[in-house]
Amino acid sequence: MSSTPTFRRLPRAVREQQMLDAAVKVFSRRGYHGASMDEIADDAGISKPMVYAYLGTKEELFVACLHREGNRMTQAVTSAVAPDLSADERLWRSLRAFLGFVGAHRDGWAVLYRQARGEQPFAGEIAAMRRRIVEVVTELLDHTLRAEGREAAEVELEVAAYALVGATESVADWLVDHPEADPEQTATRMMNVAWVGAAQLLAGTSWRPPIRRGEAPS
Amino acid sequence: MSSTPTFRRLPRAVREQQMLDAAVKVFSRRGYHGASMDEIADDAGISKPMVYAYLGTKEELFVACLHREGNRMTQAVTSAVAPDLSADERLWRSLRAFLGFVGAHRDGWAVLYRQARGEQPFAGEIAAMRRRIVEVVTELLDHTLRAEGREAAEVELEVAAYALVGATESVADWLVDHPEADPEQTATRMMNVAWVGAAQLLAGTSWRPPIRRGEAPS
Amino acid sequence: MSSTPTFRRLPRAVREQQMLDAAVKVFSRRGYHGASMDEIADDAGISKPMVYAYLGTKEELFVACLHREGNRMTQAVTSAVAPDLSADERLWRSLRAFLGFVGAHRDGWAVLYRQARGEQPFAGEIAAMRRRIVEVVTELLDHTLRAEGREAAEVELEVAAYALVGATESVADWLVDHPEADPEQTATRMMNVAWVGAAQLLAGTSWRPPIRRGEAPS
Amino acid sequence: MSSTPTFRRLPRAVREQQMLDAAVKVFSRRGYHGASMDEIADDAGISKPMVYAYLGTKEELFVACLHREGNRMTQAVTSAVAPDLSADERLWRSLRAFLGFVGAHRDGWAVLYRQARGEQPFAGEIAAMRRRIVEVVTELLDHTLRAEGREAAEVELEVAAYALVGATESVADWLVDHPEADPEQTATRMMNVAWVGAAQLLAGTSWRPPIRRGEAPS
DNA sequence: GATGAATGAGACTTCATTCAT
DNA sequence: TATGAATGAAGTCTCATTCAT
Numbered sequence A, B, C, D: 001m002s003s004t005p006t007f008r009r010l011p012r013a014v015r016e017q018q019m020l021d022a023a024v025k026v027f028s029r030r031g032y033h034g035a036s037m038d039e040i041a042d043d044a045g046i047s048k049p050m051v052y053a054y055l056g057t058k059e060e061l062f063v064a065c066l067h068r069e070g071n072r073m074t075q076a077v078t079s080a081v082a083p084d085l086s087a088d089e090r091l092w093r094s095l096r097a098f099l100g101f102v103g104a105h106r107d108g109w110a111v112l113y114r115q116a117r118g119e120q121p122f123a124g125e126i127a128a129m130r131r132r133i134v135e136v137v138t139e140l141l142d143h144t145l146r147a148e149g150r151e152a153a154e155v156e157l158e159v160a161a162y163a164l165v166g167a168t169e170s171v172a173d174w175l176v177d178h179p180e181a182d183p184e185q186t187a188t189r190m191m192n193v194a195w196v197g198a199a200q201l202l203a204g205t206s207w208r209p210p211i212r213r214g215e216a217p218s
Numbered sequence E: 001g002a003t004g005a006a007t008g009a010g011a012c013t014t015c016a017t018t019c020a021t
Numbered sequence F: 001t002a003t004g005a006a007t008g009a010a011g012t013c014t015c016a017t018t019c020a021t
Helices: A012-030 A038-042 A048-055 A058-078 A087-103 A107-116 A118-147 A154-177 A183-203 B012-030 B037-044 B049-054 B057-080 B088-106 B109-116 B120-147 B154-177 B183-203 C012-030 C037-044 C048-055 C058-078 C085-104 C110-117 C119-146 C154-179 C183-205 D012-034 D035-042 D046-056 D057-080 D087-104 D109-116 D120-147 D152-177 D184-205
Strands: none
Touching: A012 A038, A012 A058, A012 A107, A038 A048, A038 A058, A048 A058, A058 A087, A058 A107, A058 A118, A058 C037, A087 A107, A087 A183, A087 C037, A107 A118, A118 A154, A154 A183, A154 B183, A154 C154, A154 D184, A183 B154, B012 B057, B012 B109, B012 B183, B037 B049, B037 C037, B049 B057, B049 D184, B057 B088, B057 B109, B057 B120, B088 B109, B088 B120, B088 B154, B088 B183, B088 D012, B109 B120, B109 B154, B120 B154, B154 B183, B154 D035, C012 C037, C012 C048, C012 C058, C012 C110, C037 C058, C048 C058, C058 C085, C058 C110, C058 C119, C058 D057, C085 C110, C085 C119, C085 C154, C085 C183, C110 C119, C110 D184, C119 C154, C119 D012, C154 C183, C154 D152, C154 D184, C183 D152, D012 D035, D012 D046, D012 D057, D012 D109, D012 D152, D035 D046, D046 D057, D057 D087, D057 D109, D087 D109, D087 D120, D087 D184, D109 D120, D109 D152, D120 D152
8 A cells, every 4th residue: 555664563673673772762861760661662662561572671671771782882892903903002992992982872881881880780780791891901901911021919900990990981971971072082081091090000100108207107 | 844855856957867877878778769768767767757857858868968978078088188288198198088988988978979870860969079079189180280380271181080080989989899998008009090190191291092004193 | 617527547457447348348259369459449448558558468468358357257166165065066056156157247258268269379378277277176076086085097087177177168158159048057957967977987987988899999 | 285294283173182281281380360371372382372263262261171171070970980880889989080080180170170169250160060060969869868768858958969069179179289198098088077977867867956045946 | 846647650560362464 | 374463451569758637
């Protein structure tokens, strides 16, 4: 009858993506608790039971969103780094790719990630994601350290990683909230603060707390 | 009737503190949404209508908690820094005081702050708190910069501040989750990463993205 | 103002009874699954949250009904039996009181009990109730047995008890479904069937399966 | 197309049996309400619309199960009784066959029957089944009565039948819940309680309520 | 001032049941 | 014939919030 086909009764895979798209959008806009399954279903142009049938509970749905966006981000970062590059260069490219991705998907991964950090049900997921992020990052530090023939204590490295990741997250948040900012330039600025600090650490320049009169050294 | 006061009718200020104590405890344990006004009232040993009469809505109550804990933290930090110290020293003391405070109140400010970051109703509050934190921090950077007779663009400084604050927040979170860690030692490690980087920045050491063949500089 | 007092804001105990009354009524009429909390709340002239606040979950509510009605029944039976009566007499009075109670409360205990028997969540409760019923009954059998200087195996007694209780339950069901029937007369008829059988058993008259040619005795 | 038949397209009768098998299994395990059409269809290895096409509504499906299992039971009982036996013997054989059947199909008829008793939608079906059971049973009583040249009032007989059937149902339930029990032995025990009582009734031994001082005979 | 009693609103979730392919 | 896709309708439960005592 009509030249435009009816879009009902789509195959499962397609519908799932539509649902995830809608879910990401609504979660981003309203937050995990503020989002209602009704709105997500409406936005996906489908009835609620389908959402439950395909993607499960609200919690599971949120995790699914987090995973999909996280994978996309990871892929964007890893595909930007060739293994034959110098550690320095890989560092830079990763950061640029990461902030570039965040800037290009301002209502995607970064927002969900930020929300998930405060909610108890996602503690495990967040820990896992962070671990994966830290891995990508720490590998670079490790590489550089070993190339210089030096090493650092486990805890030492952990705190460093947390500081670097935290700094990057924070800048990513800032980027999300400043649509006018240029991701690449922001990446450059970022390199100038935290990563240069890390470089110093790697170079062996270390800072010691001053010892004052009347104050016992810890 | 009797000259000895009934201990039920406490002065308003005391009651408010009891309620805030209970609220902070419950919010920390359960999260903003997970906490119920019932549990808070119970924990404060008071009836729900009293909580509403004194501290208002759940949202207002949470903000009140955030404020009280935030003020305590701010006070702990500012009281640790004397104005006649060198910028370097003030930097170190601030960080140490901050992480010391976080470590000493593991279920207080840091937890509430972390939770509030993902929830839209608190976006304004969080922005304000961050601004206050950044102020304390940036003042130090500013001071040092000017002492060296140098200056940085507004945006440049903003990104730097976000990176530093983000790194510190992240390490604070880490500290909350690692009760066995020593705050002072952690502060030292932190200095070695991010702040040394900032020092480099202040010193004029700056990093530039490499320019490769076939790749246009941005 | 008006001479008729407003009946809102009743004390808890009163409201709980109202709710239980409504719940028993609705559960009896519609069955456990057919009943909706909405209808129960409506029928009690109260809002749903009150029902949940006072009496808990639907399942718990049903159990509460079962208990209240069960206790009433138990009390009706036990208060009809004086300890100084002969076992025979006590037997008769118990049965008469039981069927009398069932007949007088045709939408109470018996109906709930019948419903609960098929539903898995109440298996435990039903087992407990039955145990209590069997206790009241078996005590009488025990008494009589011992008075006659005889005894029976555990299993033997258990099957007998189940048969007697089942017979009584069945007759009670029949009574519920036949409003015109007279409970006392029914009790008399009942005595003539099952209890006389039990009496025979107690008297030592026992039945043996016939052994036929070509059939192995078990 | 091919001469070898596809094993997917089974004849209707076979499919229906598969479905009923699955339905009986699931209903037994989960109860009427607890069972979902999804699980039944899955268990039958068939899609839901097929179940609806073949056996109709969930309610109809349950009734179909009840019927099939009921017929099997009835057949087991009737085929165990030859018409030329004495009434006594037929009584015994029926009971033995019945409990034997129940014991051999612990997740079949008895469970469904027990469940159906509490659910209103099946009131009619249950009444009908009971009528059929009672018929088989009462026929025996009737026969014996007449052989003895005696008779009993309609109601009298009805109550007796209900008591006997209830006792048997109860023992059947007990048997279902005690897999270790031996059906035949249980049948023997059963005979010793209720049926002996019935025999007494038939023999004319009748019990009368005692008349006490100050208590009017009803 | 203080509280037990009360509720409106809405969330998530599950099913039996039916199209349209 | 057979099925994946789809949904309307309900139901249970929880919570922030406010009367009326």
